[in-house]
Amino acid sequence: SAVISQKPSRDICQRGTSLTIQCQVDSQVTMMFWYRQQPGQSLTLIATANQGSEATYESGFVIDKFPISRPNLTFSTLTVSNMSPEDSSIYLCSVAGLQGKEGYTFGSGTRLTVV
């Protein structure tokens, strides 16, 4: 299965600033996924990042707040913009296996605290 490197692993940021999270995969993948895990809650899909096209956002998430780049088949970034304390979460990137049967492989996550 793919190996995903995600950074930073954690950060403490001031409200109103932005943070860009990077995700590097050791193999080429068509789709990459960004999830948010709020404290004590489950995972919520933010968006699907396809190489060469705009990301597809889930309900409740917008591009202005969470812009995503996908410059090639092994790399993606998620930016959390104009942060507020409510954005404090773990952000995870992931890739999926064949036809959805193989489950996700996740990066180690970015623990974001906004103060």
Add this chain to the structure above:
Amino acid sequence: AQSVTQPDIHITVSEGASLELRCNYSYGATPYLFWYVQSPGQGLQLLLKYFSGDTLVQGIKGFEAEFKRSQSSFNLRKPSVHWSDAAEYFCAVGGSGTYKYIFGTGTRLKVLA
């Protein structure tokens, strides 16, 4: 509506005891089912998966799970828990033709020495 329910938020077991974590799902098509484990400060690791065939599936770290279609359940079991199993466990459901999985809210396992 599609959903995953993990009824137990916290479970505490003694080391060496058996473990069962419950997962119930609601899904309109044939489900693909997964269990993930998240250790503190870590990402999620796939423990096991089911999408067809034998309803009892074996995973890593000595875990197994049984798919029961009639009960819409996919419970995770381990016969003898180790202290290193203390973590949070997530059940997830997906389906053919989709890469979007629905995750449960997780069960946090504590292991007593």
